[in-house]
Amino acid sequence: MDEASFTLHVNGKTHQVQADPATPLLYVLRNQLGLNGPKFGCGMQQCGACMVLVDGFAHPSCQLQVHRVGAAPITTLEGLTCPDGSLHPVQQALVELQAAQCGYCLNGVAMCAAGLLRQYARPDEQTIRNALFRVLCRCGTHERYIRAVQRAAELGASG
Template sequence: MNTTIQLQVNGKKHTVEADPATPLLYVLRNQLALNGPKYGCGLQQCGACMVLLNGKAEPSCMLPVAAVKDKDIITLEGLVKPDNTLHPVQQAFVEEQAAQCGYCMNGMVISAVALLNEKSQPNDAEIRAGLQRALCRCGTHSRIIKAVKSAAAKQQGK
């Protein structure tokens, strides 16, 4: 049974009609037209559906929309600044050519932002650990790690 749910997504309040058990991913994509988070495995194991919930990377494919009504939700689209400049992590991924097929990019970028929110200068092992929930099959891991390091340096003004 649908109910009215208030969400805070990308800095804006949204009112949606949904069954409280509907996965957040479906509401983001189908009702709010936010296509950064992707449907991947549907089991919270691949990271394609990752969003920031109160600054932490979380999968959204099985997360009931009712469970996030009081949380700040940021999608890939919400990382872009109002003047349309990319977030430093997004810009670094472009500059380092870290995308190949691109399917994992949402999870990688969101996970990298969450990691840099917690640790401003992570080492390689910390980067790998921070990105482990976002699976990439194309083999661009070395460029992804380089991009995260580059974004960390930019955020520190180096």
């Protein structure tokens, strides 16, 4: 296909980008907008490294074609930071509890947690596990991530 122009609403800002409509959103975010939060992991929507929020819900961006995003607001890890520059409660909890090990899955965990806490202010442990299920962590830090999401809920990450 030929390139087309798209208006993307990313992290509260509007961007005009040129891309083949079938280009994965991940490539546009990283290569054209310079956002490095979402990572390329498996390319098959199975590891969570590329997770972003689309209209407030966690969604893998490695196979989401840019033309399918429409006018939905997109939030990347860079956009989680609060307007005053402070860390989002999810980010704060992950740091406070030293939840990450290698950090490759951290983007997916943070984005899934932020999306979850937008829907449920106080999710139970099983709900958290279900939300993080789409994130592959090879270091085995899922238990620490669950505690961090619980802490983020305590810090008021909803909304």
